[in-house]
Amino acid sequence: MSMENFPSIIVFDVNETLLDITSLEPLFARIFDDRNVLREWFAQLILYSQTMTLSGLYTSFGELGVGALKMIAAIHQATLTDKDIEELKERMSTMPAHPDTTPALSQLRNAGFRLVTLTNSASTIFPTPLEKAGLDHFFERTFSVEATKKFKPAPDTYQWVARELSVKTSDLCLVACHLWDTIGAQAAGCRGAFLTRPNNALLPASGVPHPDIIASELTELAEQIIRAASSTSER
Known part of the structure; x- marks a missing residue:
């Protein structure tokens, strides 16, 4: 080329x-018993950020990240607490x-x-x-x-x-x-x-x-x- x-x-x-982003793995290992769920969450986060844009809509990446974690937890039937959400935000920012x-x-x-x-x-x-x-x-x-x-x-x-x-x-x-x-x-x-x-x-x-x-x-x-x-x- x-x-x-x-x-x-x-x-x-x-x-x-x-x-x-592998610094987020401990959170996923604790919630889902599988650190690789991080990749599932990140893929859904990207998918839905692009979906919002294609649909002419906007929600911040951070909010979508939290929403994607709640969605993945529902899919896996995992319990999610407010403390887990705060940990996600903290890990995403550090x-x-x-x-x-x-x-x-x-x-x-x-x-x-x-x-x-x-x-x-x-x-x-x-x-x-x-x-x-x-x-x-x-x-x-x-x-x-x-x-x-x-x-x-x-x-x-x-x-x-x-x-x-x-x-x-x-x-x-x-x-x-x-x-x-x-x-x-x-x-x-x-x-x-x-x-x-x-x-x-x-x-x-x-x-x-x-x-x-x-x-x-x-x-x-x-x-x-x-x-x-x-x-x-x-x-």
Whole structure:
């Protein structure tokens, strides 16, 4: 795939891409006796966030997260308490950074890239999960879909980020460990860099945009981005 005119602005997804959602596993292990129910909950959270957007509706990601936990508990016939709900909120707001996050962000910043984030989570929580994880200083802007009230991968959300930065979507490269996110970004005109963290993989089907860059470690993804931009500048 051609890397001509590779973007210098890198847009990072936050949840699972930068921050480790496996820190929520103890909650699911306690409620459901199975830590893997975390993945079922997260999949339902993404499904219903996208459903709300397609339906022209909006409820914050945090509220949907709580609702999805209640729904999963009803499906599994598990007892859920107010204390469990509070623990979910606390754990969602204090997810630690993946070990490869800080080195990768340092690589990209030192190479001269502009770094921003785009998350489905609301921006009204202070300090933000990025601040608590010690990552906020890497980014010049932190964007939330709260502004558009359209969850990723709605095209309007990626286009809004480009407008806010006074650039075209083709000037952005989205980094995410969710293929649905890179698909949306690429369909909106951005480049897509796919991080194959555990529980995430390519979707081999016709018509599905193939990511411009793929790696299993964020540091390797950063190195590929730097090489792609270097080869562009040498032309």
